[in-house]
Amino acid sequence: MNTPPTIDGLTPSALVxxxxxxxxxxxxxxxxxxxxxxxxxxxxxxxxLGNPPERVDLALSTLALNGVLDYEPSDxxxxxxxxxxxxxxxxxxxxxxxxxxxxxxxxxxxxxGGLIATALAGPRRLGSGTLRDLLIGIAVAxxxxxxxxxxxxxVKNVTGFDLPRLYHGSLGTLGVIVSANLKVLPxxxxxxxxxxxxxxxxxxxxxxxxxxASRLRPVALEAALVDGAWFAAVRLEGRxxxxxxxxxxAAGLLESDTETLHGTDSAAWWRRYVAHQAVHAAxxxxxxxxxxxxRATADLVRAVLRAVDGSGAIPRAVxxxxxxxxxxxxxxxxxxxxxxxxSSLTATISPIADHVTVIAxxxxxxxxxxxxxxxxxxxxxxxxLKSHFDPERVLNPGRFAGRI
Amino acid sequence: xxxxxxxxxxxxxxxxxxxGVFHRPADLLVYEYDGSVEGAVxxxxxxxxxxxxxxxxxxxxxxxxxxxxxxxxxxxxxxxLSGGAVAQRxxxxxxxxxxxxxxxxxxxDRTALVEPGVINLELSEATIPGGHFxxxxxxxxxxxxxxxxxxxxxxxxxxxxxGVTTNHVLGLEVVLPDGRVVWTGGRAGHAPGYDLTGALxxxxxxxxIVTKALVRLTPNPEATLVELAAFPDVESxxxxxxxxxxxxxxxxxxxxxxxxxxxxxxxxxxxxxPMDAGAVLLAELDGIAEDVRAEGEDVxxxxxxxxxxxxxxxxxxxxxxxxxxxxxxxxxxxxRLTPNYYLHDTVVPRTxxxxxxxxxxxxxxxxxxxIANVLHAGDGNLHPLILFDRxxxxxxxxxxxxxxxxxxxxxxxxxALSGEHGIGTxxxxxxxxxxxxxxxxxxxxxxxxxxxxxxxxxxxxxxAGYRCGEVRALRAQALAQKLGIYAM
Numbered sequence: 001m002n003t004p005p006t007i008d009g010l011t012p013s014a015l016v017x018x019x020x021x022x023x024x025x026x027x028x029x030x031x032x033x034x035x036x037x038x039x040x041x042x043x044x045x046x047x048x049l050g051n052p053p054e055r056v057d058l059a060l061s062t063l064a065l066n067g068v069l070d071y072e073p074s075d076x077x078x079x080x081x082x083x084x085x086x087x088x089x090x091x092x093x094x095x096x097x098x099x100x101x102x103x104x105x106x107x108x109x110x111x112x113g114g115l116i117a118t119a120l121a122g123p124r125r126l127g128s129g130t131l132r133d134l135l136i137g138i139a140v141a142x143x144x145x146x147x148x149x150x151x152x153x154x155v156k157n158v159t160g161f162d163l164p165r166l167y168h169g170s171l172g173t174l175g176v177i178v179s180a181n182l183k184v185l186p187x188x189x190x191x192x193x194x195x196x197x198x199x200x201x202x203x204x205x206x207x208x209x210x211x212x213a214s215r216l217r218p219v220a221l222e223a224a225l226v227d228g229a230w231f232a233a234v235r236l237e238g239r240x241x242x243x244x245x246x247x248x249x250a251a252g253l254l255e256s257d258t259e260t261l262h263g264t265d266s267a268a269w270w271r272r273y274v275a276h277q278a279v280h281a282a283x284x285x286x287x288x289x290x291x292x293x294x295r296a297t298a299d300l301v302r303a304v305l306r307a308v309d310g311s312g313a314i315p316r317a318v319x320x321x322x323x324x325x326x327x328x329x330x331x332x333x334x335x336x337x338x339x340x341x342x343s344s345l346t347a348t349i350s351p352i353a354d355h356v357t358v359i360a361x362x363x364x365x366x367x368x369x370x371x372x373x374x375x376x377x378x379x380x381x382x383x384x385l386k387s388h389f390d391p392e393r394v395l396n397p398g399r400f401a402g403r404i
Numbered sequence: 405x406x407x408x409x410x411x412x413x414x415x416x417x418x419x420x421x422x423x424g425v426f427h428r429p430a431d432l433l434v435y436e437y438d439g440s441v442e443g444a445v446x447x448x449x450x451x452x453x454x455x456x457x458x459x460x461x462x463x464x465x466x467x468x469x470x471x472x473x474x475x476x477x478x479x480x481x482x483x484x485l486s487g488g489a490v491a492q493r494x495x496x497x498x499x500x501x502x503x504x505x506x507x508x509x510x511x512x513d514r515t516a517l518v519e520p521g522v523i524n525l526e527l528s529e530a531t532i533p534g535g536h537f538x539x540x541x542x543x544x545x546x547x548x549x550x551x552x553x554x555x556x557x558x559x560x561x562x563x564x565x566x567g568v569t570t571n572h573v574l575g576l577e578v579v580l581p582d583g584r585v586v587w588t589g590g591r592a593g594h595a596p597g598y599d600l601t602g603a604l605x606x607x608x609x610x611x612x613i614v615t616k617a618l619v620r621l622t623p624n625p626e627a628t629l630v631e632l633a634a635f636p637d638v639e640s641x642x643x644x645x646x647x648x649x650x651x652x653x654x655x656x657x658x659x660x661x662x663x664x665x666x667x668x669x670x671x672x673x674x675x676x677x678p679m680d681a682g683a684v685l686l687a688e689l690d691g692i693a694e695d696v697r698a699e700g701e702d703v704x705x706x707x708x709x710x711x712x713x714x715x716x717x718x719x720x721x722x723x724x725x726x727x728x729x730x731x732x733x734x735x736x737x738x739x740r741l742t743p744n745y746y747l748h749d750t751v752v753p754r755t756x757x758x759x760x761x762x763x764x765x766x767x768x769x770x771x772x773x774x775i776a777n778v779l780h781a782g783d784g785n786l787h788p789l790i791l792f793d794r795x796x797x798x799x800x801x802x803x804x805x806x807x808x809x810x811x812x813x814x815x816x817x818x819x820a821l822s823g824e825h826g827i828g829t830x831x832x833x834x835x836x837x838x839x840x841x842x843x844x845x846x847x848x849x850x851x852x853x854x855x856x857x858x859x860x861x862x863x864x865x866x867x868a869g870y871r872c873g874e875v876r877a878l879r880a881q882a883l884a885q886k887l888g889i890y891a892m
Contacts, residue, residue, distance in 0.1 A: 166602055373596060385598060
């Protein structure tokens with residue numbers, strides 16, 4: 001594939017795919033020297049994320065950096081090149097009874113580097129955390145033409161500043177991730193999912209709350225509207241006998257018409273569910289993410305529903321992670337005046353939500369707003385970091401928070 | 405004392421009141437040290453120690469330090485072991501021990517908002533009755549502060565399952581080097597921008613002074629089981645560790661102690677460790693009761709298969725605490741064997757643990773120093789305790805050389821310089837063993853972005869005299885170290 005992908009309506013004039021980390025760093029240095037703007041690309045599953053770039057001349061693919069660099073199953077650590085596909089890494093780990101306990105959107109094609117850069121996480125973050133918690137080392141190519149590393153291949157390490165955390169979620173604006181070292185975990189021996197079909201949002205929230213207050217430790221717990229129906233969903237993992245016992249307890253707590261899925265059926269159900277969070281938007285829809293403290297999730301999701309209804313938008317999916325405080329909404333907007341509707345929708349919810357992010361929307365709708373919902377208080381420190389690592393603003397200019 | 409000095413003290417007292425400033429030499433003495441053995445890290449006297457009780461006071465102290473062009477060194481309980489809290493270049497030490505309030509415990513959000521001087525263990529003691537605990541549990545948890553844990557990204561036995569401090573910090577109120585007060589992170593996820601919370605945790609007080617920490621609380625496990633397995637030697641105990649991990653079990657903690665440690669601990673605390681065992685393995689399992697029971701059986705079987713001569717199982721708290729007591733008091737018990745000890749901290753990949761332990765034994769022989777081993781075996785985190793008597797001439801030098809030799813060996817095995825104690829001044833000369841000049845330049849970029857005048861905790865972490873431009877000198881130094889030409 002040599003055709004550059006389009007990013008928010010902008011098409012780079014070339015796509016380059018360096019064959020090594022050093023070559024990638026050289027490419028960045030050359031771009032900096034030539035005054036070109038670069039958009040790093042992994043699997044291309046989250047290109048809609050961020051503000052429209054100010055300019056993009058070069059798409060820089062990490063897909064040729066796709067090998068497993070080091071994997072010692074008994075150490076429970078893995079070093080992998082950034083362009084490795086998440087799904088391929090999971091398949092490798094599964095062969096050794098291990099896993100990365102994550103369910104990010106776009107999991108079939110997403111790369112490890114892309115998932116670190118975007119910090120996208122699925123419902124499992126309730127029980128397993130995110131890539132931030134698994135990242136133990138990282139190597140990054142910078143526009144100075146150098147590759148720097150930090151962290152290491154051990155699970156506990158305080159040697160130097162903790163740069164892996166800084167790069168997580170930095171959207172390729174400080175450098176291009178070329179490889180990552182990750183903690184891996186044993187795969188659960190069994191899993192089950194309970195889906196309680198309910199009449200309305202409040203029933204789903206109440207059911208989820210009962211589960212959260214119980215002895216169960218679900219890895220995911222959602223109250224959601226998908227395909228026109230409300231439900232609560234609970235994902236359990238553990239030893240087979242324990243999962244069977246806990247699933248029966250969960251069914252009792254959910255107090256409604258409950259379907260129980262086991263093993264691969266359970267995993268497949270979650271893949272379909274997370275697909276609704278994929279980072280793209282049809283020409284008539286927007287994907288939004290709202291975040292509050294966990295205890296305010298119910299109030300948030302009610303407010304979001306009211307605001308969506310009030311704006312005339314039609315919710316295609318509403319997915320609340322109870323216990324996390326995240327609500328993701330996919331809504332169809334009347335294309336007539338959609339940009340204004342989107343702005344007023346985010347403005348209506350802003351007083352209730354700590355953070356409002358427009359994850360994906362047609363480029364024309366995004367131009368009038370900051371998809372990150374405003375600049376952080378520490379923007380000056382962030383700008384200083386940016387200007388240390390990328391003084392010429394070669395990488396993704398304007399796309400990240402504060403239009404860094 | 406000079407007029408400038410008197411003026412500084414007067415201004416500090418105006419901010420903090422007369423009881424909030426120490427400046428007489430006798431009062432400063434204790435602040436010249438941290439928790440490390442004398443000689444392992446440099447000591448240095450600050451001009452004054454400021455003891456603020458509010459964020460505003462911390463900010464005012466920092467602005468004052470800027471005005472006087474003085475460095476600022478934040479300090480918690482002073483239990484650190486790498487020189488982090490020592491005011492290497494003098495200036496003002498900001499001791500945060502009087503900011504010790506737990507401001508809020510929120511069982512529903514599973515968070516606590518605390519001031520930096522709250523003692524680690526006191527936080528868990530306050531939250532356990534409501535159903536939660538604070539997972540990071542460094543061995544100094546009875547004395548160390550949450551602010552210090554944040555600065556050092558502290559670990560502890562239970563980070564095998566629960567992760568280290570950075571996995572439990574959601575947000576920070578921070579006084580920046582220019583005196584501004586800002587918040588990073590917060591109660592809700594997905595804050596826009598770079599993860600400055602992540603950059604601040606483990607930054608050894610070099611980027612900001614934490615004045616409030618919003619930390620994650622973890623639900624108390626439904627069931628907990630502790631097993632103590634006695635092995636004929638360290639090798640078989642290490643093998644058991646590998647087999648447990650390979651079986652897909654992630655214990656809450658997996659601690660190993662060798663015979664020398666048992667000799668110190670058992671007569672002092674009667675934890676029930678067999679005196680003739682070559683090593684004991686302490687495994688804690690927690691979680692849903694059914695899983696804990698099943699995993700407990702598996703662990704016992706695996707230990708017996710790898711040569712354990714006995715396995716004791718404790719499910720009730722008093723008995724569990726007794727088994728843990730030997731581990732938690734191991735350092736204190738060393739006094740029975742030796743007047744002084746040097747506590748080392750390195751980490752290797754789990755599978756390299758037997759090789760690292762063999763190397764420890766070789767170094768002990770080479771340098772004629774007894775070395776006891778207490779380790780977080782599940783994490784590959786070694787804590788060799790080098791026993792010595794500082795009254796013997798040259799003893800400290802010999803210990804430091806042995807310690808550097810261990811550091812080199814662990815790096816050669818693919819490990820890191822420090823698993824949980826930090827770099828500080830103790831290991832900064834060794835940083836070039838694991839990082840290139842470019843890697844260090846990236847870290848220096850973080851420092852410069854937060855603290856362009858380098859007034860927060862100067863002369864820590866980076867090799868002495870480090871400047872971004874001195875690339876060639878650093879490379880030469882790295883080469884010299886690899887060749888074994890190691891100058892202290």
